[in-house]
Amino acid sequence: MIKQGKVKKYKFAVKAFSIFASIVMIASITIITSACSFLPKYSNPESIDIDGETYMTGFYENLWVEGIVFGEDDIPDFETKYHIWWKVENAPFDMYCAQNKEALWWNPAIYCKKSQLDTVKNYYEDADNFNYYAGLYGDSNKDSRILLDGNLNYSFLEEAIVLNMQIKANLEKGSLTGKEDFSDIEVHVPSDEILPVQPVLYRISKDGFFTTIQNSWIVTKKEIFIEGMYDGEAEQSYTAYKISSESNEYILKLLSENGII
Known part of the structure; x- marks a missing residue:
């Protein structure tokens, strides 16, 4: 289990690429993945403890993050050693967004409360x-x-x-x-x-x-x-x-x- 690091408030500049730009970049991902050297060294954690609650990812299979974008004017809620974290506002569930510090483009992982995991997973599987x-x-x-x-x-x-x-x-x-x-x-x-x-x-x-x-x-x-x-x-x-x-x-x-x- 990854514990919450010391909260540090600061502005984190993110180049928030559109879905179209992300798709264009996929053309080179096969080569990059094989080479491995350009990918983030540290993967996204499966879970994290935030304010006494466990948050987990992995609930949005066969989906990409679309409308959750944080830019240079968005102050993170906290940081851990390898990730920057923001609270996702106006979400139907309690969710956090994490961006790997070593990522070459905007490619966040989204987390929800463990207690809500089944509900959230079912929600995003419902047509x-x-x-x-x-x-x-x-x-x-x-x-x-x-x-x-x-x-x-x-x-x-x-x-x-x-x-x-x-x-x-x-x-x-x-x-x-x-x-x-x-x-x-x-x-x-x-x-x-x-x-x-x-x-x-x-x-x-x-x-x-x-x-x-x-x-x-x-x-x-x-x-x-x-x-x-x-x-x-x-x-x-x-x-x-x-x-x-x-x-x-x-x-x-x-x-x-x-x-x-």
Whole structure:
């Protein structure tokens, strides 16, 4: 158990990158992870004691931190040897945000009270606590993205969105950390079959704190794929990943009805 260090108030300058900037940086993470030398030496603790209460992380699987950003004008609540800590205000639960001092960009870990852990975990696993969006990749005007509402089939959306997060997280891993095997759904899509449109499909928690990855998807006339990497050696194609036929049919129809494709 990591105990709370001596409280030290001071301004901590953080370059708060947007989700888009973070996604761009992922392209180099595989190399960095393999090299290891550029990653923070000390990982985020699983728990910490704050004012007699134990706080734990690990409750937001398949999500990224979205709306919790602290900048140079935000005074930390306290620091420990390797982390800076802020209390997350206006949150639905008691939460703290921790930034590794050695991190090269804004990549915080979020903690909640241990006594609330199951409740918080269930909250962020419930589709009703999220808004679902569709739009075009690279559109800097997020207001133009469409809030999907009505009678949505969450199971089809969740299957594709969660799988997308899992694959992207897997692609970040270096050879030293081990990877999951997605070869059973991996395909190579010829470039000349790909439509000139790059839809995005994601969800954001209604408190604005967490999101799924907002990357582009590959679309052909009959199918939508999770985007992998361009493969020049495979006859100018893209490595991509299939979703189930039911999710594929549902999402293509949803994107078409909303004028995305």
